[in-house]
Amino acid sequence: MTDQADESVDVLTEISMAEQLAARVQSLHLPQIERHLFLCADQSKPLCCDRQHSLAVWDYLKRRITELQLGDRVFRTKANCLRVCLAGPILVIYPDRVWYHSVTESVIERILREHVIGGQIVSEYVLTAPKLP
Ligand code: FES
DSSP, X not given: OOHHHHHHHHHHHXXXXXXXXXXXXXXXXXXXOOEXXXXXXXXXXXXXXXXXXXXXXXXXXXXXXXXXTOTTXXXXXXXXXXXXXXXSOOEEEETTTEXXXXXXXXXXXXXXXXXXXXXXXXXXXXXXXXXXX
């Protein structure tokens, strides 16, 4: 191939990548995401709780986000470790900066209904949160 042909391929590749990224942004609803939940689960060193327990909580979180139709405004990520390493699983919600401890399936249910949908922090399980006005 000539240099000019190489440049054409590069430009096409860049356009293709830009189109793929734009499509990915839309399919993940990134502009509409309001909150991002990180859960310590499936840890390589399970220090805060039993790994199987963390996976059960993670599966529940994923399922309930779908069932409650929150997937277009709530992102969730499984974190290997959130560095607290006690009283887990640990969950943090951004941009709220609210950290929860001892998260079970029933606590996840309350966090989704009361905090994510209702805007009220579930105080019994708060590890730390910004001071409320
Ligand atoms: S292992 Fe869960 S916070 Fe570190």
